[in-house]
Amino acid sequence: MSRVFQLAFLLLSLAVCLSTQHATRDAQTVLAAGPPHRNVTKSIAIVGAGSGGLAILKTLLDLPEEVRSSWEFALYEQHRDVGGLWLPDPNPPHPPALPETPLYPRLRTNTPHPTMTYPGFTFRPGTPLFPSHNYVQQYHADFAQQFNLSPYIHLNHTVLAAGWRGNNTHGEWVIDVEYDVGTKVLRRSFDHLIVANGHNHYPRIPHWPGEEDWLANSPPGFPQREILHSIFYRNPERYANQTVVIVGGGASGRDAALQIGPLAKTYQSLREGSVPPDGAQVTVKPPISHFTNTSVVFEDGTSLTSVDSLVLATGYEFRVPFLSQSPPESGIDFPVLEVAPSTTANSTTAQVLTSNLRYIFPLYEHIFSLSPAHPPTALAFVGLPVLIANCPSDRAQALLVAHAIADPTILPSRDGMFTALLRREDNMRQRGYDPYVYGHKMVGGDTEAQDYQNALVRYLKQHGKLPDDGKDYVESWRKASRVQSALLARGWTRIESEGEQQKWLEGVETEDEWADLMQRLAAWQEEWENEHGQGLDEYAAV
């Protein structure tokens, strides 16, 4: 995005921000001091009805009746339905205004759906193994319906600001929630705030020297040159017959490469060690170095003069805007979360909860805020880990959050939590990963992701909060199928090309039956590959 474009974006954001504040001031702010019912003993606000928010709501409701009967729950979701980023944006705005979701029409899961589920709750019978996005949204809606979550979910309610009034042992949240878009703001207080706002909403946009001049010098007779983040990507057809550079090799870059490759002259700019997806019709280039008026220049000194568009599949920033803004006229004058991209503070020295846009710190187990401003259970995050199957991980995190809210004494002391956090960060450093760059990424792949979930649940078993069945939380079939994800993707591609999906899906309903299907499919595909070599994989297996 050009500096001019970026400036326009900033001005637009400012205008939106100011107009929201204006609407807030003009609106009748409804003040509800404290929980509405006198017999409420604990009040909990949850932000977001994606997989994280639904997981924590259900898990809180699962607590024994005698524990939670006098608790109040409110889940605020800014959009019209549940499902988070799996809910399409019916009217995506023009860039640079951000769409509600990065979802694009051809988005399918990049892992087999039985491995993505909340334990014990399967996708509907007949769901293709690598389903399109609408099945995943439906899954979340089914989950909300099955467990009667709707009475607690306030759709079309946007949390504008949340501030903590109190100290590190007690206090309350003051939360402003907008409803009836731009006209009404409800101010409520809560004891606990659980943030499940997702981390695929604020694009990370790198900049290179010379990009403004390159953008401003489209050759006559050619389309306006363009640099857009993958959050804006919708259809490959708009790139037909162009020359395109896709930057990045993560899941979004991979999908863009597979989809745009056949329609355009496509290059993929990748870091050393990264490779394009199997079957992608792209030419690999190293990272971009700079732009000239005519060319995109790469770090190896090569350049491309005919480029029309860049797709930046460069990931997302960790932001929680409502925590970085205190409710106006609330008497709370410092925000809970400081955004400091180039801070030198770390988990030990930070005076406030901080996001350097890649990592929110200090957090215990990626969940509880160790900010000195409030008690650890006052503020919890669900869904921050990256490179993990979200629903099962959200559920494991939610179990710890729910039990810690019910009984904060199960958590280690604040010092103990700090020690554990610093140990985790050190462990990442020893493996060559800067924790302030890799942040919430499960850099050790599936093994680390599964160990993380197992440890959360084991902890609760050891503290007598869950029955100890002697088993790991992550089931062995789920583990095995994650390992075989790429093989399964190639197998399912072959089944689809042979039109055999119905035959495979027939009669498959329970978790065990889905596990069995994946096992049979892996064996079937392996046998074929032993004879014919590796097949084609149309889906990302991460």
Ligand SMILES: Cc1cc2nc3c(=O)[nH]c(=O)nc-3n(C[C@H](O)[C@H](O)[C@H](O)COP(=O)(O)OP(=O)(O)OC[C@H]3O[C@@H](n4cnc5c(N)ncnc54)[C@H](O)[C@@H]3O)c2cc1C
């Ligand atoms: C393109 C793409 C493809 C992916 N594919 C896969 C896949 O195949 N398999 C997989 O396991 N994972 C995949 N993921 C990872 C994905 O992030 C998770 O699957 C998961 O859905 C994230 O859930 P979440 O609840 O954490 O966040 P989200 O789904 O983003 O939900 C957050 C919710 O919070 C709401 N919210 C935010 N701020 C506010 C506010 N101020 N007030 C009220 N509500 C608010 C949002 O509206 C949203 O509904 C993909 C991610 C992307 C970007």
